[in-house]
Amino acid sequence: MEYDAVIVGGGACGLMCAAQAGLLGKRTLLLEKNDKVGAKILISGGGRCNYTNLHTDIHNFVSENPNFLHAVFSQWTVDDTIQFFQSFGNIIGQEKTLGQLFPQSNKAKDIVGVFTKLMYETQQDIWLQAEVKTIAQDGDAYTLTVLHEGATRHIRSDKVVIASGGLPIAKLGASDFALRTARKFDLRVVDTAPALVPLTITGKDADWYASLAGNAVFSRVANKQISFEENILFTHWGLSGPAILQISSYWKAGEVFTINLLPHFDVQDLIKQERAAGGRRTVSQLLQAHFTRKMVDALGKFLPIDLKIASLSKADAKLIWDTIHHFEVKPAGDKGYDKAEVMRGGVATDELQAKTLESKKHKGLYFGGEAVDVTGWLGGYNFQWAWASGYAIAQDL
Ligand SMILES: Cc1cc2nc3c(=O)[nH]c(=O)nc-3n(C[C@H](O)[C@H](O)[C@H](O)COP(=O)(O)OP(=O)(O)OC[C@H]3O[C@@H](n4cnc5c(N)ncnc54)[C@H](O)[C@@H]3O)c2cc1C
Numbered sequence: 488m489e490y491d492a493v494i495v496g497g498g499a500c501g502l503m504c505a506a507q508a509g510l511l512g513k514r515t516l517l518l519e520k521n522d523k524v525g526a527k528i529l530i531s532g533g534g535r536c537n538y539t540n541l542h543t544d545i546h547n548f549v550s551e552n553p554n555f556l557h558a559v560f561s562q563w564t565v566d567d568t569i570q571f572f573q574s575f576g577n578i579i580g581q582e583k584t585l586g587q588l589f590p591q592s593n594k595a596k597d598i599v600g601v602f603t604k605l606m607y608e609t610q611q612d613i614w615l616q617a618e619v620k621t622i623a624q625d626g627d628a629y630t631l632t633v634l635h636e637g638a639t640r641h642i643r644s645d646k647v648v649i650a651s652g653g654l655p656i657a658k659l660g661a662s663d664f665a666l667r668t669a670r671k672f673d674l675r676v677v678d679t680a681p682a683l684v685p686l687t688i689t690g691k692d693a694d695w696y697a698s699l700a701g702n703a704v705f706s707r708v709a710n711k712q713i714s715f716e717e718n719i720l721f722t723h724w725g726l727s728g729p730a731i732l733q734i735s736s737y738w739k740a741g742e743v744f745t746i747n748l749l750p751h752f753d754v755q756d757l758i759k760q761e762r763a764a765g766g767r768r769t770v771s772q773l774l775q776a777h778f779t780r781k782m783v784d785a786l787g788k789f790l791p792i793d794l795k796i797a798s799l800s801k802a803d804a805k806l807i808w809d810t811i812h813h814f815e816v817k818p819a820g821d822k823g824y825d826k827a828e829v830m831r832g833g834v835a836t837d838e839l840q841a842k843t844l845e846s847k848k849h850k851g852l853y854f855g856g857e858a859v860d861v862t863g864w865l866g867g868y869n870f871q872w873a874w875a876s877g878y879a880i881a882q883d884l
Contacts, residue, residue, distance in 0.1 A: 488514075488516070488612070489514075490514050490516045490612070490644055491508065491514055491646065491884050492508065492513070492515050492516075492644060492645075492646035492647065492648055493515065493516045493517075493518065493629075493631060493642055493644040493646070493647050493648070494515050494516070494518065494647075494648040494650055495518050495619045495622075495631070495647065495648065495649050495651050495664065496517075496519065496649070496650040496651035496652055496664075496856070497518075497519030497521070497524035497525065497613065497615075498524075498526070498527055498528070498650060498652050498660075498857075498873070499525070499527070499528055499870055499873035499877070500650040500652075500856030500873040500877040500880075501517055501519070501524075501648065501650035501651075501855075501856070501877065502517070502524060502525060502528075502602040502606070502877070503602070503873065503874045503877030503878055503881070504648055504650060504855060504877035504878070504881045504884075505517045505602070505606055505611045505881075506601075506602050506605040506606055506609070506611070506881075507878050507881035507882070508609075508611065508881040508884050509605060509606060509608070509609025509610070509611045510605070510609060511882070511884075512609075513881075513884055514611065514612075515611050515612070515884065516611075516613075516614065516642070517606070517611060517612065517613045517614070518614050518617040518618075518619055518631070518633060518642075519613065519614070519615050519616075519660075520616065520617060520618035520619075520660055520662070521615065521616070521660045522615050522616050523615065524599065524602065524603065524613065524615070525599035526659040526660050527652070527656070527659055528598055528599050529595050529599060530595070530659070531595055531870070532587075532589060532595065534593075534594075534595050535590070535593045535594070535595055536589060536590060536594075536595035536598050536870075537583070537587045537589055537866060537867040537870070538568065538572065538580070538588060538589065538590065538598055538867060538870050538874075539565050539568040539569065539580070539588045539867045539870060539871045539874070540565070540586045540587055540588065540866045540868050540871060541565060541582060541586035541588060542585070542586040543560070543565050543586075543867075543868055543871045545557065547863055547864045547866075547868045548861055548862060548863050548872065549682070549736050549737065549831055549861075549862040549863075550836060550860050550861045550862065551677055551835065551836060551837075551860055552836050552837065555836040555837075555839075555841055555861070556861060556872075557841075558841035558842045558879075559841070559842075559844070559872075559875045559876055559879045560875055562842070562875070562878060562879050562882070563874060563878040563879065564875075565871060567875075567878070568870075568871060568875075569588070571601075571874075572590070572598065572601055575601045575604070575605055576597060576598070576600060576601035576604070578590045578591070578592070578597055578598065578601065585717075585866055586866065586867070587866045587867050588867055614633075614635055616635065616636050617633050617634070617635040617636075618633065618634045618635075619631050619632070619633050619651070619664060620632045620633065620634055620639075621671075622647060622668055622671075622852075624672075624849065625643060627645060627850070627851070628643050628644060628645045628851070629643070629644055629645075629647045629851065629852065630642070630643050631643075631644070631647065645851050646852075646853070646884055647851065647852055647853070648853045648854075648880050649664070649665045649668055649669075649852070649853065649854045649855070649858055650855045650856050650858070650877065650880075651665045651858060652665070652856055652857045652858060653665075653679070653829060653830030653833060653857035653858060654666075654679060654681075654827075654830045655681065655824045655825075655827040655828065655829060655830055656824065656825060656827075657824070657825070661824070665833070665834065665854060666679065666833065666834070666858070669838070669854065669858075672846065672848065672849050672852065673848065674834055674835065674838040674846060674848065674849075674854075675834075675835040675837070675838055676832070676833065676834055676835065676860075677832040677833060677834075677835050677860040678832045679830050679832035679833060680739075680821075680830070680831045680832060681735075681821050681822070681823055681824050681826075681827030681830065681831070682735060682736040682827060682828070682829050682830060682831035682862050683732040683733070683827060683828035683829050683864075683865050684732065684735045684821040684822055684823070684826055684827035684828070685722065685724075685725065685726065685727035685732065685735070685821065685822045685826055686725050686726050686727075686731055686735055686738070686816075686818035686820070686821050686822070687724050687819045687820050687821065687822060688725040688726065688818060688819060689819040690819065693724075693725075695785065696721055696722070696724075696725055696726065697721075697722075697723045698785055699721035699781065699782065699785050700721055700722050701721065701722075702720070702721045702779060702781060702782055703718045703719065703720045703721075703728060704718065704719055704721075704748055704778065704782065705717070705718055705750070706718070706719045706730055706746050706747055706748050706750060707730070707746070707747040707750035708730040708731060708733070708734045708744060708745070708747075709734075709744060709746075709747070710734060710737060710738065710742065710743075710744040710745070712737050713734070713737050715729075715730045715733040715734055716730065716750055717729040717730040717733065718730060719731050719746060724822075725818060725819075726816065726818070732828065733865055735821060736829075736831055736862060736864070738818070738821075740820060741817075742817075743815050743816065744815075744816055745813050745814060745815055745816070746814040746816060747811075747812045747813065747814075748811050748812070748814055749811050749812065752777065753812075754807055754808050754811045754812065755808055757773060758773070758799065758804055758807070761773055761796040762796055762797060765797065766795060766796040766797025766798075766799075767795060767796075767797065768795070768796055769792065769793055769794060769796070770790060770791060770792045770793070770794055770796065770807065771783050771784075771787070771792040771793060773796060774786065774792070774811075786810065786811075789806070789810050790806060790807055790810055791803055791806075828869070829857060829862055829863070829869055830857055830862070831862045832860055832862075833857065833858050833859050833860040833862075834854045834858055834860060835860055836859065836861070839854060839859065842879065842883075843879060843880065843882070843883040844859070844876055844879055844880050845880075853880045853883070855873070855876035855877055855879075855880050856872070856873040856876055856877065857873065859876065861876075
């Protein structure tokens with residue numbers, strides 16, 4: 488069988504690429520090492536799949552060159568994602584929070600179903616349990632060596648799409664195939680690291696964090712580059728929760744970030760108001776209006792929580808302000824690729840044509856999805872990039 492293209496990876500990007508190629512009347516072969524397609528889609532968003540974000544903009548992405556995204560996002564918008572799933576799968580989007588769109592059915596498998604149906608109808612071939620081991624340039628074409636159901640096969644194609652994703656969660660099929668292939672073909676790879684990942688705390692403060700395990704606090708987490716306002720979650724080993732996952736994409740080992748534990752109030756104003764009312768309440772009583780008892784007791788490690796507000800010195804008041812609004816955190820590390828939602832870094836965007844994602848050096852070789860140095864925030868942005876990049880590549884096959 489002669490295919491217009493071979494697609495490596497049956498995740499979000501590869502599936503969209505195959506489906507769109509099919510809609511254009513092309514024939515593709517999709518190779519997936521798992522025994523099913525869309526493994527990450529199926530578990531995404533807690534099995535509900537946050538499939539796009541209504542506020543998608545290039546500022547929601549970490550990349551050496553976020554401007555690179557314009558050419559792809561102008562071809563495939565959030566509205567295109569919504570229309571696509573509505574037209575081909577009757578999926579109606581429901582916004583949960585901060586623009587995050589989920590299928591009304593709350594079923595990620597409905598999203599995968601759209602692709603399997605479309606690929607069947609447009610006669611795209613899928614090989615499951617087909618792991619691509621290597622790719623070699625072969626004149627104007629490429630030869631892929633594939634381990635398929637125990638047998639080694641060689642497939643030749645003029646066009647190859649690498650949509651094999653990033654490094655997070657090996658048990659879901661993640662591999663370094665895209666990075667390995669890029670390096671083999673002399674394409675620059677931006678340093679990779681786990682992103683959207685919980686952060687660990689060790690050393691003298693570890694017990695303090697562990698004592699608060701299970702407590703969530705609405706906070707503003709910030710470093711020099713960026714800030715996020717969402718919940719943080721204390722755990723037995725450090726910090727998690729959406730605001731921590733977000734900042735993790737902008738954090739490097741050894742760096743400090745700050746947490747404003749009460750972003751919508753100024754604790755100086757609260758102290759002033761309490762003083763005006765006589766200052767008989769203690770710091771603990773003042774803080775209990777805003778935090779759980781457990782959190783206030785834990786803050787007692789740093790603050791004079793049993794003092795009456797009236798007897799606070801200027802230095803006490805400053806210490807309270809610093810602790811509540813500028814709590815410094817120096818994580819020991821992150822929880823690694825097994826707990827990361829995405830990979831930061833990947834194939835450098837300056838190696839790729841912005842409109843088609845074809846390698847500038849190697850005609851017919853395309854990279855899309857998480858393999859590329861484009862990392863979205865938490866909240867549906869990563870799928871929007873995966874769909875859009877899959878679409879853009881399909882237009883060129
Ligand atoms: C727990 C979790 C929850 C998430 N939730 C969300 C969410 O709700 N919203 C959101 O936007 N993003 C979410 N993400 C991120 C999102 O899943 C990824 O950004 C997206 O799946 C990337 O798409 P992709 O097609 O590039 O890669 P993938 O979806 O990872 O697909 C790559 C595929 O390639 C296959 N493969 C790898 N190597 C080979 C090889 N050598 N040969 C053949 N096949 C190979 C893999 O098995 C895999 O199926 C989540 C991620 C995780 C881990």
